[in-house]
């Protein structure tokens with residue numbers, strides 16, 4: 001079988017850092033290059049996974065224990081992988097996902113650092129897949145939080161944990177980029193949408209094959 005040139009790309013970063021905006025722009029750019037790109041998101045990205053999303057992003061911040069939350073995220077991710085990501089990659093389509101497993105690693109690390117080992121164990125057992133390229137939108141949480149809450153989306157369960165939590169998340173994403181430098185790249189997101197898109201395109205261009 002010929003090797004597929006399809007790319008699996010995730011966008012990560014704190015709440016309000018511009019992931020959804022940039023994921024859409026990246027998928028549009030890939031399509032404009034004559035590639036076939038699927039834009040998707042987590043939690044969600046498949047019908048069953050979207051149902052699980054509602055359980056995760058709405059309601060009281062303390063609604064789930066950290067352990068339960070990891071299992072819900074992983075159940076949604078497995079469905080996303082089976083129904084959306086793998087079929088697309090196998091058909092030679094690029095996949096751009098707005099969040100993937102790094103969000104679970106970093107969010108759980110920020111709430112309960114001792115659960116990172118559990119996250120990794122469950123990930124290897126149930127998901128065992130990493131993106132080819134992960135772009136981490138890095139910026140000041142204070143500015144990002146204003147952007148996110150301004151939207152009043154009704155999906156603010158994580159934003160509602162507040163600024164110190166977002167600062168921990170930023171540090172977590174930065175640590176991940178240092179840990180996995182071949183896959184994860186920090187992108188300065190404290191600038192205009194166009195400048196961020198250009199930085200992303202420059203990085204993705206190096207991975208196109």
Ligand SMILES: Nc1ncnc2c1ncn2[C@@H]1O[C@H](COP(=O)(O)OP(=O)(O)OP(=O)(O)O)[C@@H](O)[C@H]1O
Pocket residue numbers: 013014015016017018019020021022147148151189191192193196
């Ligand atoms: N570079 C930017 N400068 C200013 N505002 C921006 C920029 N990028 C996105 N925004 C605006 O900030 C808000 C958050 O952006 P976006 O939804 O893309 O972030 P996100 O990372 O997906 O957020 P969330 O984590 O809450 O899903 C939106 O209202 C968007 O229009």
Ligand SMILES: [Mg+2]
Pocket residue numbers: 019020021098
């Ligand atoms: Mg978003």
